[in-house]
Amino acid sequence: MVNINWDELGFSYMKTPFRYLSHWKNGEWDEGSLTEDNQLHISESSPALHYGQQCFEGLKAYRCKDGSINLFRMDQNAKRFNQSGSRLMMPHLPEEKFMDAIKQVVLANHEYVPPYGTGGTMYIRPLLIGVGDFMGIGAAPEYIFTVFCMPVGLYFKGGLKPTNFLISDYDRAAPVGTGAVKVGGNYAASLLPGTEAKKRSFSDCIYLDPQTHTKIEEVGSANFFGITKDNQFITPTSPSILPSITKYSLLYLAKERLGMEAIEDDVYLNELDKLSEAGACGTAAVITPIGGIQNGEEFHVFHSEEEVGPVTEKLYNELIGIQFGDIEAPKGWITNLTVEK
Structure with a gap:
């Protein structure tokens, strides 16, 4: 079991053991897999860095009373992710691939989903960035899709109060x-x-x-x-x-x-x-x-x-x-x- 004080969680980054990584190159996505490396290795000329060609999502995993884990409407996150990507001329990511990546990351890091009753959740961040050696203003030649997660408390301090x-x-x-x-x-x-x-x-x-x-x-x-x-x-x-x-x-x-x-x-x-x-x-x-x-x-x-x-x-x-x-x-x-x- 992980050693975390669940009652003192804030909304901040915490490195968890696994994240998902997949590359798009030559017109197609690779299979993708989990990795323990939390550093992205990209070209210094990546369009995500210079021209902001990137989009992301945010969703959560919730620990149930029986110990299982709920994901809330992640199909809608998958749809919105592609709407964002299309606006910035990034490749379509199959919705099943998006949702499978979420499941893999949550299950691989399940010990970091806060216990039922603590009020904490696991925040999940899918990210799509344009990468590769490219200096013109245009769509990137390659892309990285990654998903990472971390346990979080409340975004606005104080809970449900005005x-x-x-x-x-x-x-x-x-x-x-x-x-x-x-x-x-x-x-x-x-x-x-x-x-x-x-x-x-x-x-x-x-x-x-x-x-x-x-x-x-x-x-x-x-x-x-x-x-x-x-x-x-x-x-x-x-x-x-x-x-x-x-x-x-x-x-x-x-x-x-x-x-x-x-x-x-x-x-x-x-x-x-x-x-x-x-x-x-x-x-x-x-x-x-x-x-x-x-x-x-x-x-x-x-x-x-x-x-x-x-x-x-x-x-x-x-x-x-x-x-x-x-x-x-x-x-x-x-x-x-x-x-x-």
């Missing part, structure tokens, strides 16, 4: 740029705004739509949702928003499990008083309740700065109950892995 966010003066993405795909450049551009928000004691910043700056689009590291005062679940719609798997799961659960009207629509900054609750959601964040939003000199408080809203709490409990195997999942959402003893 935290405050700051409206950013920066734009996250161009109106028809790469905002809807999971590529590194979007996150590099968010470092400065996010750091400035944290210096002012906010958890992160919230970005507005880049064309009019009147509508909420995304939280820096997650999607935004709100609960209206007439019991409607609403999340922003925009071609610049990353299609969060957690967000779409919550849209489904709000409608099918809680009986709410659940929609994607514009969320105007000047209409925040229509919302009784708000939150940020994503694989890393899960659900983070938003206590208040600072917009210039104005500070808008939702349900409470201190208490989690009742609908947000129900959605959180439903979601993590499904992920950890305590609540029946919708068909196709869970892949359960049995660990051989």
